[in-house]
Amino acid sequence: MELTSLKFKEQSSAAIANADLQRALGNVEKGFIDKRRKSTDALPEFDRLRDNARDIKNHTLAHLDHYLEAYEEKVTQSGGHVHWAATAAEAREAVLAICQQRKAKTVTKGKSMITEEIGLNDFLSANDITPVETDLGEYIIQLRGEHPSHIIAPAVHVNRDQVESDFRRVHTQFEAERDLTEPVSLLAEAREVLRQKYFEADIGITGANFLVAETGSSVIVTNEGNGDLTQTLGKVHIVVASIEKVVPTLEDTAQILRVLARSATGQDMSVYTTVSTGPKRADDPDGPEEYHVVLVDNGRSDMLGTEYQEMLRCIRCGACMNHCPVYHAVGGHAYGSVYPGPMGAVLTPSLHGIDKSGHLPNASTFCGRCEEVCPMRIPLPKMMRHWREQEFEKHLQPSKARFGLGIWAYVARRPKLYRRAVSLAMPVLSRLGGARHRIARLPLAGGWTRHRDLPAPEGATFMQQWAERQRHDKGSKA
Amino acid sequence: MEEPSAGRRTRADAKKPTVGLFATCLVDLFRPSVGFASVKLLEDAGCRVEVPLGQTCCGQPAYNSGDRADTAAIAKQVIESFEGFDYVVAPSGSCGSTMKKHYPWLFEEGDPWRARAERFSAKVHELVSFLTDVMGITGVEGRLDQSVTYHDSCSGLRELGVQAQPRALLNSLEGATITEMKDANVCCGFGGTFCVKYPDISNTIVTKKMKAITDTGADMLLAGDMGCLMNMAGKLKREGSNVEVRHVAEVLAGMTDQPAIAGGGKR
Amino acid sequence: MSGRDAILSKIRASLGAGGDEAARKTAVAERLAGHPRGVIPERGHLPAAERLALFRDMAIKANASVATLAGYDALPDAVLTYLRERNLPASVRMGTDPRLAEAPWHEAATLEVKSGASDGEDVTGVSHALGAVAETGTLALTSGTDNPTTVNFLPEHHLVVVDAKDVTGDLESLWSALRTSRGDGSMPRTVNLVTGPSRSGDIEQVLLMGAHGPRSVHILVIDPEGTMPAERTP
Numbered sequence: 001m002e003l004t005s006l007k008f009k010e011q012s013s014a015a016i017a018n019a020d021l022q023r024a025l026g027n028v029e030k031g032f033i034d035k036r037r038k039s040t041d042a043l044p045e046f047d048r049l050r051d052n053a054r055d056i057k058n059h060t061l062a063h064l065d066h067y068l069e070a071y072e073e074k075v076t077q078s079g080g081h082v083h084w085a086a087t088a089a090e091a092r093e094a095v096l097a098i099c100q101q102r103k104a105k106t107v108t109k110g111k112s113m114i115t116e117e118i119g120l121n122d123f124l125s126a127n128d129i130t131p132v133e134t135d136l137g138e139y140i141i142q143l144r145g146e147h148p149s150h151i152i153a154p155a156v157h158v159n160r161d162q163v164e165s166d167f168r169r170v171h172t173q174f175e176a177e178r179d180l181t182e183p184v185s186l187l188a189e190a191r192e193v194l195r196q197k198y199f200e201a202d203i204g205i206t207g208a209n210f211l212v213a214e215t216g217s218s219v220i221v222t223n224e225g226n227g228d229l230t231q232t233l234g235k236v237h238i239v240v241a242s243i244e245k246v247v248p249t250l251e252d253t254a255q256i257l258r259v260l261a262r263s264a265t266g267q268d269m270s271v272y273t274t275v276s277t278g279p280k281r282a283d284d285p286d287g288p289e290e291y292h293v294v295l296v297d298n299g300r301s302d303m304l305g306t307e308y309q310e311m312l313r314c315i316r317c318g319a320c321m322n323h324c325p326v327y328h329a330v331g332g333h334a335y336g337s338v339y340p341g342p343m344g345a346v347l348t349p350s351l352h353g354i355d356k357s358g359h360l361p362n363a364s365t366f367c368g369r370c371e372e373v374c375p376m377r378i379p380l381p382k383m384m385r386h387w388r389e390q391e392f393e394k395h396l397q398p399s400k401a402r403f404g405l406g407i408w409a410y411v412a413r414r415p416k417l418y419r420r421a422v423s424l425a426m427p428v429l430s431r432l433g434g435a436r437h438r439i440a441r442l443p444l445a446g447g448w449t450r451h452r453d454l455p456a457p458e459g460a461t462f463m464q465q466w467a468e469r470q471r472h473d474k475g476s477k478a
Numbered sequence: 479m480e481e482p483s484a485g486r487r488t489r490a491d492a493k494k495p496t497v498g499l500f501a502t503c504l505v506d507l508f509r510p511s512v513g514f515a516s517v518k519l520l521e522d523a524g525c526r527v528e529v530p531l532g533q534t535c536c537g538q539p540a541y542n543s544g545d546r547a548d549t550a551a552i553a554k555q556v557i558e559s560f561e562g563f564d565y566v567v568a569p570s571g572s573c574g575s576t577m578k579k580h581y582p583w584l585f586e587e588g589d590p591w592r593a594r595a596e597r598f599s600a601k602v603h604e605l606v607s608f609l610t611d612v613m614g615i616t617g618v619e620g621r622l623d624q625s626v627t628y629h630d631s632c633s634g635l636r637e638l639g640v641q642a643q644p645r646a647l648l649n650s651l652e653g654a655t656i657t658e659m660k661d662a663n664v665c666c667g668f669g670g671t672f673c674v675k676y677p678d679i680s681n682t683i684v685t686k687k688m689k690a691i692t693d694t695g696a697d698m699l700l701a702g703d704m705g706c707l708m709n710m711a712g713k714l715k716r717e718g719s720n721v722e723v724r725h726v727a728e729v730l731a732g733m734t735d736q737p738a739i740a741g742g743g744k745r
Numbered sequence: 746m747s748g749r750d751a752i753l754s755k756i757r758a759s760l761g762a763g764g765d766e767a768a769r770k771t772a773v774a775e776r777l778a779g780h781p782r783g784v785i786p787e788r789g790h791l792p793a794a795e796r797l798a799l800f801r802d803m804a805i806k807a808n809a810s811v812a813t814l815a816g817y818d819a820l821p822d823a824v825l826t827y828l829r830e831r832n833l834p835a836s837v838r839m840g841t842d843p844r845l846a847e848a849p850w851h852e853a854a855t856l857e858v859k860s861g862a863s864d865g866e867d868v869t870g871v872s873h874a875l876g877a878v879a880e881t882g883t884l885a886l887t888s889g890t891d892n893p894t895t896v897n898f899l900p901e902h903h904l905v906v907v908d909a910k911d912v913t914g915d916l917e918s919l920w921s922a923l924r925t926s927r928g929d930g931s932m933p934r935t936v937n938l939v940t941g942p943s944r945s946g947d948i949e950q951v952l953l954m955g956a957h958g959p960r961s962v963h964i965l966v967i968d969p970e971g972t973m974p975a976e977r978t979p
Contacts, residue, residue: 062760458510
């Protein structure tokens, strides 16, 4: 997708004015937060598991080269193929080459953010291969020509009546009179349509939640089972996964699984956790004939050894956006990037440059709720701050803001000057507030007063009044 | 460097812990009564309070804008002014956590300022949690005849663990009833410069907060941070609410003679 | 330079690796060989009866249903009963798992038992699990002729048989069982960990059962020793 993060402000204002979207966003707060809290409260070891999950990823990242080599060796041993892609373009080409070799016409897809990141669907379509998204949410937005607005609930911005009208528009094979008012009938219709697609498809493409170095396995975690039908019924299974998905062992996978589903959907375990190793064996009655893994770097190796390395621990659970007041207000599309919310605010500048995504790490109140819920203990606000510092160093902020900050800092570093300046200004502001003690409109403060009044100062500053009191006390003692 | 101004000193004061009050810029400019309420609460708790003149602001506007150099310069100034006290107390979780959790990080490992900042940071406390957790105060004298609801400001809550302390002290007031709002721990949308950089998003967030506040039916909204209070008060008043908004220190100190933040009553 | 070399050398440069790599290599080899267990929740350590009860509770919490059978002899009747109660056709699909094959299917004369992979036309599938995990109510199914993967996903109803002795407390113990199950430490093509029936919350976050896989998962625990405690009456 085209990166439009520079238009974040306009996009977020439009999102706020969009009543349908605002209605849908209510489901994020209702749907995720309580469930997560209940499931984490019910596991006394949750915080220790978070610590261990963090440590596992830290260890893996510190030895990433060796784990990737070990992983590759095991994949090859089990009859699979590993394709290394340094860039998004190389990854797309690797997938296309496999598809063309099998003369594939249709590919089914399990839900995968990395294929969004590399723009795989558009690329395949341009090469006459039809990608069919099979996760219900992904399917809905594919019909709508949209991109995911959430990393685990891609269609969270869509309401049921909108899904109904999309289905009526596209599923013309069914009678027009049918009743689609209830979500359950929408689901049944999608199930019927997609069931056919699994059997028709030549190739199934999935992402991976984990790559296990010990066994050469890829692991996907889903609730619908679409990823399993995608990879079981196609003649070829292609796994597209970024390099930081590797974990050492099955035991390590188990540790992180315990925090993944709880953080994402509040389940103790997602319905399907599937460990796939190589193509079907000689006597297997089902499964793909070929098994390929496209290992994507696309900027990750550049993050290693920097202040953004910790971001590579991310397991894409979505808890940060589920708990983000800014995400709740504007939804995922306003961010204008593949990855929205707090994790996107850190990752997007890493992938595309801070000059193209400067708003994202700035559009945070630093409330810290994302870090509080992150199962991998990623210090998201700290990293957003790093980006702000880099932006400042590169002089990327609006010159007006920078100028204002410069003056403020000059004065703030000179307490006497500061006290003189504010002791003149505050009484004026105070008088503006009048008997109501608030100011409805003030030049240069439109950002504040557009939506709220400015509480008026009491008058003399605290430091003035304190000095007064000291003088008075000394006088009375004398 | 300027000398800290002397507090009212008596011989008995010598044994008392000395507290440097970091008033915070918003209290200094907009709400001096919170500064005096803080002094009273600290003195009642047995502290000797001084207000060093070297203070302007903790540096957050620069810090949150990515201006590390100016932030570090301001931090040095604050550290120099306050490091001689037993404790440094601020009536704000946000400024408190900047000084306590972030100042050391402004200086590289090995820079002598790093160790100096760490020593300073160890002394820093948010006002209400200082009263309870350090001074061991379990209650304050006074009455509270209005029903109140309390908003947890983000930095105080998540970086300093301020949540139970203000509620405990409020409950010690005779007649106090706290009605909890929905999502009291969710951001009000202030976020420092965020609220003027992204006014529409900030407004969407504070609108939800306003509903949570007014849904409680409480007469008064309290919190421990002037930024959040000004944001919420400004919104409540703009929308015609007559909920009275005050800093928790004013109520705990029994100093509510000043008009409420952004005034009371309907516009 | 190939993509592989480019990526690996960039990783090494970013990590500041180089020179003596022996220590890093050893750390990796040791972890892979030792596969240390991390934090195992207390609930993973329960004695047998409580473990089985936890498995049942967690499976039910995940919207599966659970029945306990004294032996494989009771299996055909239990399957028929399940089908009859739901008005389903008396036909099931299953693989060639010897434990399933042992059951006296001939006694259930009205039941059609189809063997092999599912083609998508089957309403009900029967599988035998390698084991199960009590802490989350999870079933572990492995691919192969014994239990084709398609049986796990295509039928609307999935009946899964598991031996009570194969219900482990925690997921890590299941991995241990998996490593020994094939003797040579190799992995089956897939291991499906299944926790309840298929579902989706993608439309307005309303949870609906039966998205792409089975609408219902019914677990039959074979418990000849009678270890499973009786269900608590509500």
